[in-house]
Amino acid sequence: MSAVEEVFDVVAASARDIRDSLVGRRTYEDEENPSGEQQLEADVYADQLLEERLLAIDAVSAYASEERDDIVDNSADSNGDGYSIAVDPLDGSSNVKSNNAMGTIVGVYDDPLPTTGRSLIAAAYVLYGPLTTMVTAHDATVSEYVIEDGVRRLVQEDITLPDDPLVYGFGGRVPAWTDDFTDYVHEVEHELKLRYGGAMIADVNQVMTYGGIFAYPALESRPEGKLRLLFEGAPIAYIVESAGGRSSNGERSLLDVEATEIHQRVPVHVGNTEYVTRLEEALGT
Ligand SMILES: O=P(O)(O)OC[C@H]1O[C@](O)(COP(=O)(O)O)[C@@H](O)[C@@H]1O
Ligand SMILES: [Mg+2]
Ligand SMILES: [Mg+2]
Numbered sequence: 001m002s003a004v005e006e007v008f009d010v011v012a013a014s015a016r017d018i019r020d021s022l023v024g025r026r027t028y029e030d031e032e033n034p035s036g037e038q039q040l041e042a043d044v045y046a047d048q049l050l051e052e053r054l055l056a057i058d059a060v061s062a063y064a065s066e067e068r069d070d071i072v073d074n075s076a077d078s079n080g081d082g083y084s085i086a087v088d089p090l091d092g093s094s095n096v097k098s099n100n101a102m103g104t105i106v107g108v109y110d111d112p113l114p115t116t117g118r119s120l121i122a123a124a125y126v127l128y129g130p131l132t133t134m135v136t137a138h139d140a141t142v143s144e145y146v147i148e149d150g151v152r153r154l155v156q157e158d159i160t161l162p163d164d165p166l167v168y169g170f171g172g173r174v175p176a177w178t179d180d181f182t183d184y185v186h187e188v189e190h191e192l193k194l195r196y197g198g199a200m201i202a203d204v205n206q207v208m209t210y211g212g213i214f215a216y217p218a219l220e221s222r223p224e225g226k227l228r229l230l231f232e233g234a235p236i237a238y239i240v241e242s243a244g245g246r247s248s249n250g251e252r253s254l255l256d257v258e259a260t261e262i263h264q265r266v267p268v269h270v271g272n273t274e275y276v277t278r279l280e281e282a283l284g285t
Pocket of ligand 1: 171
């Protein structure tokens, strides 16, 4: 089995345990993560589980996560030339309180972190919805699996974004959006249906399913947006682009954004090519 398939299997097995763990871990810890957000017990649990299991794979030499300051380096065990894994252990974890959908995001990078999304050789996300599903991208192929008893079963192969887009979801408070972005939203809302749930993975998965656009844009008070490049933006861009869509930070593909810090943020826009291209035009880039 290839190392990438091994990573995907470990993520699937861990997804079952993460899901099972949620029931007793819906309260906040006293700690904040490196992005200054309060951590839930569930965030910490998922992070520890994934760190332990992913680093146990021979070909994995480093583990970085949204929930910890520093990279955990295991290169001595993998002869220094293994993959670096970047993880958002629970995406949209504040949804655990209201029992709404959440995700797990995994990027497999072929270079030491921080590095650009062009170093990604695979990416995957788990969606904890009514079903636990997993979408993987590797070798230009996007596949969807259902996870049962910790094992992934293929349900759809060679996924591409639908040609007739239906939905949009944009994060951030409306008054915080820039004027250019707001003008774009006013166009799009005549064409697509709003679907926004506050967990990027759930919102992006709707775009993967129905076509359209998801964005967490630059805000007036926060030009860098909210989402993190290595753990959220680049892996999702890799998956959406592998499915025939586009990603952008407003100017260029998220895969081409220079990475200088592990926890750096980036404006995220992903979806059907037409909508992302129009968005770049609206932003004047
Ligand atoms: O609550 P807001 O501001 O709409 O932000 C929602 C965004 O924040 C996130 O929850 C951030 O992810 P984390 O839960 O991993 O910090 C995204 O999943 C989502 O798109
Ligand atoms: Mg997240
Ligand atoms: Mg998270």
